[in-house]
Amino acid sequence: MFLIFFFSFFQFIQLQLDPASSNFLPANSNEEITQSLTVTNTQHGQKTLAMRMRIAYKVNNQDKLEQGQVNNFPPGL
Incomplete structure (x- = not known):
């Protein structure tokens, strides 16, 4: 199994x-x-912080891929 x-x-x-x-x-x-x-x-103050993420892993010899975006960082970041 691997996780990236x-x-x-x-x-x-x-x-x-x-x-x-x-x-x-x-x-x-x-x-x-x-x-x-x-x-x-x-x-800062002009554009908000956002992070895109992708997680790749293998389960029962099948490749899996999950992805998403985080936009709800605390104010002031």
Whole structure:
């Protein structure tokens, strides 16, 4: 099984991505992998922050793809 998480921002967003806590998650594990990111809206007050995401994974040997967009970030970001 694999899991790939993609995300993207508009070009006016500056992104700083910290390293992931791991790159391997054992099957049937209660462990987690974390990764922090910092975004800066260079057009704050003019354009709102939005993030697009896509998650690709495999279940029972079938490829799956989920995607969406997050628009409801707290005001002031």
